[in-house]
Amino acid sequence: MAFEPPRRLVRALGETAPDGDDWLEKLPGLARQAVALRELTVERVQMPGGRSSLVVLVRTADGMPAVLKLAPARARPESERAALAHWGGRGAVQLLEDGPAGPAEGVLLLERLHPDVSVRSLPEARALLEAAGTLRRLWVEPPAGHTFETVEERTGRQAGAMRASAEADAEVAPLIEAALTARAELLAAPPERRLLHGTFRQSKVLAGDRTPWLAVGPDPVVGEAAFDLARLVRDRVEDLIAAPSGAATTRRRIKRLADSLEVDRDRLRGWTLFRAVESGVRARRVGRPKDAELLLEFATWL
Numbered sequence: 001m002a003f004e005p006p007r008r009l010v011r012a013l014g015e016t017a018p019d020g021d022d023w024l025e026k027l028p029g030l031a032r033q034a035v036a037l038r039e040l041t042v043e044r045v046q047m048p049g050g051r052s053s054l055v056v057l058v059r060t061a062d063g064m065p066a067v068l069k070l071a072p073a074r075a076r077p078e079s080e081r082a083a084l085a086h087w088g089g090r091g092a093v094q095l096l097e098d099g100p101a102g103p104a105e106g107v108l109l110l111e112r113l114h115p116d117v118s119v120r121s122l123p124e125a126r127a128l129l130e131a132a133g134t135l136r137r138l139w140v141e142p143p144a145g146h147t148f149e150t151v152e153e154r155t156g157r158q159a160g161a162m163r164a165s166a167e168a169d170a171e172v173a174p175l176i177e178a179a180l181t182a183r184a185e186l187l188a189a190p191p192e193r194r195l196l197h198g199t200f201r202q203s204k205v206l207a208g209d210r211t212p213w214l215a216v217g218p219d220p221v222v223g224e225a226a227f228d229l230a231r232l233v234r235d236r237v238e239d240l241i242a243a244p245s246g247a248a249t250t251r252r253r254i255k256r257l258a259d260s261l262e263v264d265r266d267r268l269r270g271w272t273l274f275r276a277v278e279s280g281v282r283a284r285r286v287g288r289p290k291d292a293e294l295l296l297e298f299a300t301w302l
Contacts, residue, residue: 003031005054012051015286023072027054030070034107046115065112066096076219077106079148083220091137092215113214117207127202131232132261134205134213142195142222151223152187158278165281172281175299179277182270196221196228202235226263230271234298241294247301273302
């Protein structure tokens with residue numbers, strides 16, 4: 001079978017690829033090697049797929065449905081493996097092998113969920129409820145001696161890029177300054193340190209068989225719960241922007257999510273601001289002006 005990477009993956013990785021990166025060129029060979037090593041039968045490549053990995057629907061040698069996931073090192077697949085192992089299937093998809101098989105890292109064999117059914121397919125209020133309930137199960141103590149990135153470290157890297165954008169683009173500089181100020185205040189007194197999903201949103205929660213909904217695709221980080229919840233606040237941002245009551249709906253969403261998950265509202269608002277501005281500035285930087293406009297307008301409501 002030809003392992004042709006989906007367009008969305010090619011486009012997304014192209015935005016972040018360092019000079020000389022050849023992972024996409026090597027991907028078909030890596031996929032064939034991973035399939036042969038595990039004696040898998042390939043059904044199909046998942047389309048449109050993710051933005052950081054190739055997802056292949058397969059069956060194991062004994063006929064069990066599974067997912068083979070291949071990701072470049074910059075997507076931190078081994079960090080994902082460590083988080084999934086720590087969660088052990090509680091709230092998240094299960095690993096089907098303990099560690100990398102063979103010489104290539106960045107290959108995960110996972111429990112098969114229903115890849116075409118996410119909570120995003122539900123009405124908005126129900127989707128938020130189910131997503132939030134799934135997220136709560138993931139917030140656990142990180143393992144002793146962990147090497148996960150912290151919220152301070154990750155947002156520190158992002159803050160550096162944001163400052164550079166502010167210097168080059170006066171139009172967004174005030175929003176960037178507000179976001180950076182919020183980050184500094186939030187990091188001055190973090191309330192807890194939990195293992196977080198890191199990139200949680202409605203589309204990252206898929207229907208399962210052993211439990212109705214399970215999270216997939218973490219980019220794990222250790223820090224406070226409000227950071228994780230912040231990305232969920234802006235889910236379906238295009239609908240929020242299009243609605244006359246979008247700003248009021250966003251404020252109600254922050255209140256509802258904060259109250260239901262026992263997170264401080266002001267801290268949730270602060271991290272929502274930072275993450276929206278960071279995403280908007282990044283979209284602007286890599287040539288996605290429509291996404292940037294939506295995110296930065298959303299940020300002005302916070």
